[in-house]
Amino acid sequence: MSEHILKATSRNVAGKGASRRLRRTAAIPAIVYGGNAAPQPIQLEHEKVWLASQNEWFYSSILNLDIDGKVEQVLLRDMQRHPFKQLILHLDFQRVDATHALRAKVPLHFLNQEKSPAGKTSGVVITHELNEVEISCLPKDLPEAIEVDLADLAVGQVVHLSDLKLPPGVELPALKQGKEHDVAVVIAKHAKAEEVESAAPAAAEVPATKAKKDDK
Structure with a gap:
């Protein structure tokens, strides 16, 4: 298992307004939950996370999340993206317990x-x-x-x-x-052979009716 480290900082202000203000500063609002600890709101640098998100390991590996110098092992559980911009709106991380499957x-x-x-x-x-x-x-x-x-x-x-x-x-x-x-x-x-419809034969031309000879 490779070591992948993401740096984050804790945040005290929650809510949609606070999240919008964070995004304007090129930060991503996120939450860490699970285990025996309470859910913790955090924020991460958008550019660094965006680069990490281009890698397969970001979605399927245990991540070492460094929050204010304290490292927790987590899994990414949800990512909200902007519908058309290259923008990550929110992340959910779940804490990992080494003793539990x-x-x-x-x-x-x-x-x-x-x-x-x-x-x-x-x-x-x-x-x-x-x-x-x-x-x-x-x-x-x-x-x-x-x-x-x-x-x-x-x-x-x-x-x-x-x-x-x-x-x-x-x-x-x-x-x-x-x-x-x-x-x-x-x-x-x-592969299934495509059924090629053969062109229908052209209708035979009806021969022109021969003119009847006049009775002599």
Whole structure:
């Protein structure tokens, strides 16, 4: 597990008006909650957080949140973005307890797809039904991503959740809910041939009626 540090400062004023004033100073209002401590309003520098948010680890890793010199381990639980501006409006962080299992969504990294039998077969479409999965583990075991090696993927094969190779200490809560939750992750199948409608044959021209010969 990599170390990712975000610096923040505590704030005493809450409310929409205070949050708007913070944003005008290029800061992001945020909240830290969970554990045995009370929720704590904080603020972070927008530019630094924006750069961090361009990385996959920002959403799926345990973050070391330095609040006024005191470091807490947290997970990002919610991010509010401006509908069209490159602007983060608010962040929610949840405190992490090293002794308790947590649930988090982590991305799937698909490897060796092009080298697989299915990837080398013409006319085969490989679809990724999932791009992330929810896992359960202790904080120390949280992976930034789960690799899915498709080197042996064959035509017609379906890779299910239960086929994923998980790091030690990591579980998939969905699999405990029954076989119907063992959903497909990757499917390799032949592309459906598009039905090409053949042009309808042009109607045969009706031959012109021959003029009747006059009776002699």
